[in-house]
Amino acid sequence: MRRYLFPLISGLLGCAILISLGLWQLDRLKWKQAMIEQIENRIAAAPVPLPAAPMPEMKYQPVLVSGMTTGDEIDVLSGTKDSGGGYQVISSFVTDDGRRILLDRGFVDQDHKHDPRPATRLEVAGNLHWPEEKSSSTPAPNLEQNIWFARDVPAMAAQLKTDPILVVAAEIRGDGQGVKAMPVAVQGIPNNHLSYAVQWFMIAAVWAGMTLALIWRIRQRQF
Template sequence: MPLNWRRLVAPGITAFVTFWLLIALGVWQLQRLKWKEGILAAIHQAEISAPIPLPEHPTPFEKVSIAGSWIPGKAALYGDEVHDSPNGPVPGGELIMPLRRPNGQVVLVDLGWVPQVLPVPRAEPPGLTEAVGYLHAPIAPGWFAGTDDPGQGLYYTFDPQKIGAGMGLTVAPYILISMGPKPPPGSMAPQPAQSLPTPPNNHYEYALTWFGFALVLIFEFIFFARKRLLDL
């Protein structure tokens, strides 16, 4: 082998391995694309279907129903989101109330955003009722989250155990995010969620990125090899 071509052996092997690694990453993203499309199809089907009774091992992508009775006089407010209105910005938060199931388990229900600065329980009718929505796991507070005030029922930590303890209750390890129609404009009623959570689906773009890197690598190696050979 001529000496000048020997100088390309090590870089060529490195480029060859890197090229197929990039191709493998692109193919992996295409496989994940198919997997994610299956999840999104299941979420869409759940949204257009009737809610299912709360299963033993629920997922956050199912629309479920929970039967129970509201525990009167208890409520909490999560967050401090400001909404716009014709009269200007309106402060408020997510109204959370406890629902006791027939088996005794208490589930916290996020009824939606309300224009309140302190939690005021809704006057729900007594007796057995049904809450529909999806389940949400606890969320760790961010660096700049406010300080929880259990005495006032104000929380910046989305933690059912902590919120439940502030109410003097032992609760399920998740919160039901209520789903339902939007109240009319100007209403003081909570604004429930309108859809199930949807995970992002960027795998096609990721696949194109990896394949693009592989293509760039080919041209870069051609220019590199040409320059090294011509420099001899």
């Protein structure tokens, strides 16, 4: 029995740890699903006029803005399944009450990056957003060609001389100038906890199988 004791304890302890990690991922899955549902409800809420002092805590808040684009824009490298590679057009936007903000108007493909988009009046229903797209590996913007690689609200605001407020358009009234709106959606929020849980449970099953195989080999040696 002493020969069985160490592999049996190791097997049980390893399985317990791996199963607990799988269960933890299932708990994280429930948390993430609740968070995504909350975000979906916020995105779908009735829009309100742009708050006097929008804060990151108001992320996804639906808002209504009207005013003029200035003709100044930032093009952020992007892409869609239907159109392939292209750019998200971030315009400097002056609201009717004189506030300068950032407006994510949507997507243009590569062939239309350099189309003229002069100042135009727009009425926009959209969502406040502070994307977390920039990381340590994100290249610096190519200012000469006006190509950015992430939506970085403070940096874009400094470049276009606006407040650090970004509204992502969902619906636009006025001359869209060929830009297709890309509303805020939950599809981009990572939620891989179920696959992680399955992986931990599969590793636990393999661990259990290896433990049984080791005990079987020890038993065979006795005979």
